[in-house]
Amino acid sequence: MAERIDSHQPAVRLQMEGVSKRFGATIALEDVGIKVAAGEVLALVGENGAGKSTLMKVLSGAIKPDAGRMWLDGVPYRPAHPLEARRAGVAMIYQELSLTPHLNVQENIMLGMEPVSLGVVRWKEVRRRAIEAIKEFDNPELTPDARVSRLSVGSQQLVEIARALAIGCRVLVLDEPTSSLTQRDVERLFEIIGRLKQQGKAIIYISHFIEEVKRIADRVTVLRDGRVVGSSDVAAITTDQIVALMVGRQVEELYPRCERQAGEVVLEIEDLAGLKNPRSASLKLRRGEVLGIAGLVGAGRTELLRSLFGLEPVRKGRIRLGLYSGPASPTRRWMQGAGLLSEDRKEEGLALSLSVADNVTLSKLKGFGPLGMVLPSRQDKATRRWLRELDIRCRGPRQPVGSLSGGNQQKVALARLLQHDVDVFLLDEPTRGIDVAAKALVYKLINAVATGSPAEGRQPKAVLMVSSYLPELMGVCDRVAVMCRGILGPTYKVSEVNEHELMFEATGREATA
Amino acid sequence: MSDKQATPNQAMTVNWRGLLNTLSPVLALVGVFELFVLIAPSSFATVRNIEMIARQTTIVGVAALGMTLVIISGGIDLSVGSVVALSTVAIAWLLEYAGVSPLVAAIGGVAAAAFFGLVSGVLITRLRVVPFIVTLGMMLVVRGAAKGIGREQKIDVDPVRLKWLDDLLASVPPERSWMLLPPGVWMLILLAVAMAALLRYTRLGRHTFAIGSNEQTARLCGVAVDRVKVLVYTLCGVFGGLAGLMQFSRLTVGDPTVAVGLELNVIAAVVIGGGSLSGGEGSILGTLVGALIMTVIASGCTQMGLPNWVQEIVTGAIIVAAVALDRLRHRRTA
Numbered sequence: 141m142a143e144r145i146d147s148h149q150p151a152v153r154l155q156m157e158g159v160s161k162r163f164g165a166t167i168a169l170e171d172v173g174i175k176v177a178a179g180e181v182l183a184l185v186g187e188n189g190a191g192k193s194t195l196m197k198v199l200s201g202a203i204k205p206d207a208g209r210m211w212l213d214g215v216p217y218r219p220a221h222p223l224e225a226r227r228a229g230v231a232m233i234y235q236e237l238s239l240t241p242h243l244n245v246q247e248n249i250m251l252g253m254e255p256v257s258l259g260v261v262r263w264k265e266v267r268r269r270a271i272e273a274i275k276e277f278d279n280p281e282l283t284p285d286a287r288v289s290r291l292s293v294g295s296q297q298l299v300e301i302a303r304a305l306a307i308g309c310r311v312l313v314l315d316e317p318t319s320s321l322t323q324r325d326v327e328r329l330f331e332i333i334g335r336l337k338q339q340g341k342a343i344i345y346i347s348h349f350i351e352e353v354k355r356i357a358d359r360v361t362v363l364r365d366g367r368v369v370g371s372s373d374v375a376a377i378t379t380d381q382i383v384a385l386m387v388g389r390q391v392e393e394l395y396p397r398c399e400r401q402a403g404e405v406v407l408e409i410e411d412l413a414g415l416k417n418p419r420s421a422s423l424k425l426r427r428g429e430v431l432g433i434a435g436l437v438g439a440g441r442t443e444l445l446r447s448l449f450g451l452e453p454v455r456k457g458r459i460r461l462g463l464y465s466g467p468a469s470p471t472r473r474w475m476q477g478a479g480l481l482s483e484d485r486k487e488e489g490l491a492l493s494l495s496v497a498d499n500v501t502l503s504k505l506k507g508f509g510p511l512g513m514v515l516p517s518r519q520d521k522a523t524r525r526w527l528r529e530l531d532i533r534c535r536g537p538r539q540p541v542g543s544l545s546g547g548n549q550q551k552v553a554l555a556r557l558l559q560h561d562v563d564v565f566l567l568d569e570p571t572r573g574i575d576v577a578a579k580a581l582v583y584k585l586i587n588a589v590a591t592g593s594p595a596e597g598r599q600p601k602a603v604l605m606v607s608s609y610l611p612e613l614m615g616v617c618d619r620v621a622v623m624c625r626g627i628l629g630p631t632y633k634v635s636e637v638n639e640h641e642l643m644f645e646a647t648g649r650e651a652t653a
Numbered sequence: 654m655s656d657k658q659a660t661p662n663q664a665m666t667v668n669w670r671g672l673l674n675t676l677s678p679v680l681a682l683v684g685v686f687e688l689f690v691l692i693a694p695s696s697f698a699t700v701r702n703i704e705m706i707a708r709q710t711t712i713v714g715v716a717a718l719g720m721t722l723v724i725i726s727g728g729i730d731l732s733v734g735s736v737v738a739l740s741t742v743a744i745a746w747l748l749e750y751a752g753v754s755p756l757v758a759a760i761g762g763v764a765a766a767a768f769f770g771l772v773s774g775v776l777i778t779r780l781r782v783v784p785f786i787v788t789l790g791m792m793l794v795v796r797g798a799a800k801g802i803g804r805e806q807k808i809d810v811d812p813v814r815l816k817w818l819d820d821l822l823a824s825v826p827p828e829r830s831w832m833l834l835p836p837g838v839w840m841l842i843l844l845a846v847a848m849a850a851l852l853r854y855t856r857l858g859r860h861t862f863a864i865g866s867n868e869q870t871a872r873l874c875g876v877a878v879d880r881v882k883v884l885v886y887t888l889c890g891v892f893g894g895l896a897g898l899m900q901f902s903r904l905t906v907g908d909p910t911v912a913v914g915l916e917l918n919v920i921a922a923v924v925i926g927g928g929s930l931s932g933g934e935g936s937i938l939g940t941l942v943g944a945l946i947m948t949v950i951a952s953g954c955t956q957m958g959l960p961n962w963v964q965e966i967v968t969g970a971i972i973v974a975a976v977a978l979d980r981l982r983h984r985r986t987a
Contacts, residue, residue: 451873514856516853
């Protein structure tokens with residue numbers, strides 16, 4: 141068999157070779173080849189749009205490549221559709237989990253392949269096989285009868301992995317598996333990946349986090365613009381080299397920073413507490429500065445912004461925004477000159493079926509016509525300015541925002557704050573899920589609004605920004621504070637702390653000097 | 654550089670597609686009409702018959718204007734049929750027992766209908782119960798109220814008191830042939846233009862679309878979601894009341910048992926016209942065309958002497974086909 145696949149490694153489990161795919165004029169994949177051995181973790185990295193997802197869709201039979209061949213354990217592999225890929229032992233675990241929340245763990249694991257005799261499900265058998273699949277994980281939360289909707293995200297993910305194991309998968313693809321996990325769940329997941337490796341599964345691990353890749357993967361393949369631009373043993377390549385391959389250029393100019401003048405305090409909160417989170421938060425935000433909030437997912441950072449903005453209740457504490465004090469509804473907050481960028485673009489940030497222009501102007505539909513009328517032509521005119529300034533790629537202001545790429549959608553969401561001309565920008569994970577080029581633009585924009593431009597009569601604004609990505613906070617912010625378990629710590633000048641100290645604070649441990 | 658070259662071209666294609674999208678229900682209507690012109694007796698394409706189709710569409714059409722707004726906001730109102738009945742009963746009661754003028758009676762009927770729309774809206778936003786359930790309940794409550802006012806009976810109105818109230822939907826008499834269409838049909842047209850403008854050019858309209866497309870986004874952007882919803886259901890009540898006025902004008906009695914199941918025709922009109930039950934989509938033109946398509950089919954089948962059951966099967970098939978086609982078109986443009 142080894143000769144048939146023309147490989148020097150005898151245990152190659154999956155090989156893809158010369159895979160190409162075009163969508164109209166865009167080349168999604170060109171002559172891409174990857175190889176994964178049994179018992180190996182291959183990390184697949186690249187910016188958004190680099191072709192990772194398309195490649196995995198080819199692997200899972202969801203799309204047909206224009207050219208290219210695949211082998212599974214030396215046997216030619218040509219899945220016609222996803223079901224066939226699953227039967228062949230190729231299992232995918234996507235970022236968005238695909239479980240049925242109302243069913244319990246065992247039903248989810250065996251869904252679609254329940255053992256049946258005479259048309260009746262053999263529940264004992266279901267249970268036995270489910271228990272066999274989950275016993276590996278050693279997780280008290282995971283019992284066959286637990287309802288999936290009651291499980292944490294981390295445990296739900298394990299249910300998906302258990303389902304893959306129950307099919308008897310040979311190749312397991314994990315697409316951004318850690319993006320919504322807590323640190324503890326990430327550790328648990330890594331431990332399980334280690335065990336699956338030992339069982340001889342071939343694992344493809346897709347991630348944006350290079351640090352994770354360095355830890356978990358044996359080899360790394362970097363994709364850029366639909367091509368493989370590098371492949372290496374993880375031990376033989378540095379993080380910087382990987383990033384340089386991904387981006388294709390140097391990263392220094394990613395975080396521009398102009399000389400800023402901190403002005404008067406525009407937002408002041410004192411001992412703010414919400415329903416559950418935040419438990420206690422105090423901060424002062426000045427005009428002309430960017431204040432970052434670091435912390436782990438679930439630490440209460442999002443809830444802090446949301447209760448500030450009136451989207452979640454405030455239990456106690458003082459808020460002063462400009463001249464106004466006390467809690468207020470989102471409607472009022474916009475009028476008082478604050479705007480919130482949601483962390484969840486698709487569910488909350490944007491109305492996907494509405495046009496770009498409607499999304500940009502929704503928070504303030506005034507001044508678009510006489511007698512309080514809203515004339516679409518004037519909305520379009522206002523929107524075109526942002527299409528130009530933020531380099532938003534679309535057919536025009538009337539295109540539905542849902543058909544734009546992630547980076548362009550995020551720019552539309554940001555354009556709303558700019559169009560509204562808010563004084564206080566509340567940004568929740570402003571660069572989540574967008575590619576490096578779009579990230580660079582977001583950083584540039586944050587710098588520009590915080591700096592202002594006296595020449596053009598634009599005042600400096602204040603930015604309060606939540607991010608889970610420390611290098612970004614260190615690059616963009618003037619000051620940074622850490623939130624841990626609902627409590628916001630003291631603020632530091634970024635020049636006076638390093639990432640390790642912040643990480644220690646975020647995980648609730650004592651900083652080791 | 655290349656951008657500038659591309660812009661006018663792209664604008665052209667977008668416009669063509671947009672135009673095709675808005676016109677496709679109209680084309681469907683013309684198609685159905687032509688079909689009957691070909692196969693039905695020659696009386697089908699006469700001015701008289703067209704006028705009759707317009708008159709028969711009016712009741713459903715007026716109610717469907719309000720329903721369009723509700724459906725665009727992502728809701729539904731199942732109480733419309735009952736509201737129409739209530740409105741006829743209220744008008745009859747006011748004329749017969751309160752002795753008020755026809756105008757005051759009409760306003761009273763519409764106000765009663767608006768009140769129940771308001772109640773639906775308040776319940777939906779305060780109790781956080783889905784519109785389907787709230788308006789299902791209101792369907793029974795309003796029907797019951799109508800029967801209560803009429804003491805379980807029709808309220809007959811002395812013809813003397815009716816004055817102009819009975820010719821809203823009457824065929825245009827020869828001496829007033831300059832009107833072309835009965836006043837009720839003109840009212841429908843005016844209301845439709847007003848609603849289309851409201852949807853397109855006012856904040857209420859844009860906010861309604863935003864709520865239907867993504868309620869969370871609307872809330873994030875400071876749209877007063879609850880207030881808009883209450884207003885939307887109240888307006889739906891107003892249009893139900895106006896439909897009731899048309900119904901009364903046609904029958905000249907207050908009948909608490911009239912318009913049972915009418916809400917389904919009204920919803921069908923909106924949906925045939927491209928409204929999406931998941932919200933954020935729909936248009937007044939589409940809704941009117943949807944209502945007309947159903948009347949044309951009914952009228953065509955009648956003129957061909959087809960029995961009622963055939964009509965119902967055809968209408969049902971058209972509803973499913975129209976929505977399926979709409980989905981198909983969406984998938985292609987997405």
